[in-house]
Amino acid sequence: MTCITQSSEEKIKEAAKSVFLKKGYAGTTARDIAEAASMNIALTNYYFRSKEKLFFEIFRDLFSYYCKNTLKIFEKPISIREKLIELIEEDFQMMKKEPSLVLFLMTEIHRDPERLLPELSRFKELLHVTLSNQIEEEIIKGRMRNISVEHLMPLIMGSLQFVFVGKNMNMKMYNASEDEFNTFAENHKNLIISMITEYLFIPETVN
Amino acid sequence: MTCITQSSEEKIKEAAKSVFLKKGYAGTTARDIAEAASMNIALTNYYFRSKEKLFFEIFRDLFSYYCKNTLKIFEKPISIREKLIELIEEDFQMMKKEPSLVLFLMTEIHRDPERLLPELSRFKELLHVTLSNQIEEEIIKGRMRNISVEHLMPLIMGSLQFVFVGKNMNMKMYNASEDEFNTFAENHKNLIISMITEYLFIPETVN
DNA sequence: ACATATTTTAAACATTTGTTTAAAATGTTT
């Protein structure tokens, strides 16, 4: 999203985002940000008042970016099966674009959950509204295994996202290039779609 | 492993380990460590020469702790099915004991894979020796789905470990206590065992 | 008991940290 003309404020925020994603809050210095933005040190505080305020702003952006797609899919008027497949596909694309995102979010939340997630329960409720009832219906109809949303979500997200959380480790372990890793991740995604759907959904018995 | 009498060196290392696990390398100060160990600031450098050297030592310990159990299980003369189930059970116990471990390792490796994983390929080879052939046999015999170790491992580890990587987020989201989280994690583990085995292994056709 | 080596301490060290200042440069309005 690099515009032709970008305000200094935007330039700093963009740069800060990329540095925070790479090094985390504690590992990032004000001078790192200034250098990445090619701007004077003082400007970060001029526009954002403090490193912490800038971080909060970026964290909030990234976290809602992370959630938004998921909710949008869940609100669609499609079947559970389609929702889950779309979720995995969307999630995969997101992580391909921003491979550090999930690890970043997890690390920072681990550091200070209270401060960073003051309104998380709203997300939980939206998940329930858009998914729980639909799942229950499927289960009652005998078309799906008995599983709760609380387990379903980490089951899906976990298997897929973990590959990206450990991206650098995997690349190191298999001497893989960026392209090779992406191919690997794509295959893994397809494997997960196959496993999840085959495990969750009970094939209709032909009488 | 708190002994009755613990040398200063051990006390510092123990304390440093717990602080590093919680706050990561960049988020930990020399004074944090000294305070956690109830020791003088200068002793860290007296025994370990630098914060970085102490960190490397602890990282190496934790990483081999993380790998050791896995390899030990894979070397056992048991079936693939048994190996995978034991792996999940062991892994679960490990994370119950040290919930921050995986996120810590992933974060630090992400930060600097070259420095921290100089000899990772050895682990990869051991994985192959102890597992690849056995899997191939099963696949040829038609008792197992066609899947490579490269995909199998993250598939298993991911779904299970992700719950602990996002522990604080999950606890916050569901207002869960430590005990409630552990119950949840245990149920999740069982779900994963069920899913993995049912998906991977092809039931013998009764003729 | 003495001499020696090891461990612990308080204090200081030079850098790096996030942040502020006050002046300079630039943009905007009339």
Add this chain to the structure above:
DNA sequence: AAACATTTTAAACAAATGTTTAAAATATGT
């Protein structure tokens, strides 16, 4: 062009950082 507001700059700030020092305390060997 003059007056004003906004943006950018170099320099400095206090506080925090990892590390070192040199003396004190303790342990060890003879």
